[in-house]
Amino acid sequence: MTGADHRVAVLVLDGAKALDVGIAAHVFAKRPGMPYEVEVCAERAGTVEGWNGLAYAVGHGLDALERAGTILVPGFRDPATVTTPPAVIAALRAAHERGTRIAAISTGAFTLAAAGLLDGRRATTHWHYTHALQERYPQVEVDGDVLFVDAGQVLTSAGAASGIDLCLHLLRRDHGVALANQVARRLVSAPYRSGGQAQYVPRSIPEPLGDDFARTRAWALEHLDGDLTLAALARRANVSPRTFSRRFTADAGLTPLQWVLRARIDRARELLEATDLTVTRIAQATGLGTDTNLRRHFGVIVGTSPTAYRATFRDGGGEAG
Structure with a gap:
């Protein structure tokens, strides 16, 4: 995106949850280096009753x-019984027809569904309400097992924490991984959780990974060009490979090697955005070995080639991944 700052409208409806509103407004808040402007709006200006x-x-x-x-x-609260005001539905439909990007956090998906914006599309919402969304709007393909769904112009996310993941995903789409990682650090949030990661694990809470595992992840990020096999990571954490894999996967929702691959691709994106290194050199610097290997994994995860990705962001940003 180029030119003037991108304007983000946060639509507050009756019963809106404060955390969801805060996430949407805070992630895109105007700060040095943030090319966004946020406007909080409602059906009409004035006082809107929230939740609790x-x-x-x-x-x-x-x-x-x-x-x-x-x-x-x-x-917002009680989504299965709330009726979306006709003026809101009309305004959202008009925005969609203009090509405006529209995203919902958690039960905000019910509003998008009421406007018909999810018809025939895959979408998600908080796991507690997925059945209600499917029953009320059977034309929507509800996926209750993911953190967020990017359907192009329309996006939906699960609970409040996954709203952060969705907003960071939008930042990556707009301006690349470097800005998204910068915002994630400010929020003290994980820089990347894929939309396909599970919302929750239907069993007991896993044992916390602890400082050793956190140090292992931090070490891995500093040594992406090195030996990051499961055995090497487990040695660093001072546990067996089986224990490391089990506990890491339960906590992160990705296997250790999936996490390493994502980290390497994220680093490749940063280098493509900020340097003139060749694709071959970037493959070596990120531990992916060859440009063929980098291109293959980059295409699967980002959906484009490294060369096209670099060209997009050198031209001023855009929806390259």
């Missing part, structure tokens, strides 16, 4: 949606 006794003083009405490049709809 909270209320929001909202300065903009639905006209804010007409100025937005992205609309974020936070989750």
Whole structure:
């Protein structure tokens, strides 16, 4: 994206959950180096009753949606019984027809479904409400096993924490992995959790990974060009490979080697964005070995070639991955 800052409208509806509203507004908050402007809006300007006794003083009405490049709809209480106001439905449909990107956090997916924006599309919401979403809107392909779904112009996420993942994903789409990682560090959040990662594990909470595992991950990020086999990682954490794999996967939702591959591709993206290194040199620097190997994995994970990715972001940013 180029030119003026990208305007993000956060649409607050009755019963809106404070954490969801805060995530949407905070991730894209205007700061040095952040090319976004946020407007919080509602059906009409004024006070909007929230959840758990909270209320929001909202300065903009639905006209804010007409100025937005992205609309974020936070989750709200009792989504299975709430009726979306006709004016909100009309405004969202009009925005969609204009090509505006529209994303929902958690139960905000019910609002998108009410507007017909999820018809025939794959979507998700908080796992507690996936059955209700499917029953109320049978034309939606509900996937209750993922953190978020990117269907192009329309995106949906699961619970509040996955709203952060969704917003960071939008940052990566717009401006690349470097800015997304910068924001993730500010939020003290994981820089990357794939949309396909499971929402929750239906069993007892796994044993915390502890400092040794955290140090192992940090060490791995500093040595992506080295030997990062399962055996090497387990040695670093001072546990058996089987124990390391089991506990790492339970905590992260990815196997150790899947995590390493994602980290290497993320580092390759940073180098493509910020340096003039050749693809061959980047493959070596990230531990992927050859440019053929880099191109293959890059294409699977990012959906484009390293060369096309670099060209997109050298031209000022855009939806390259």
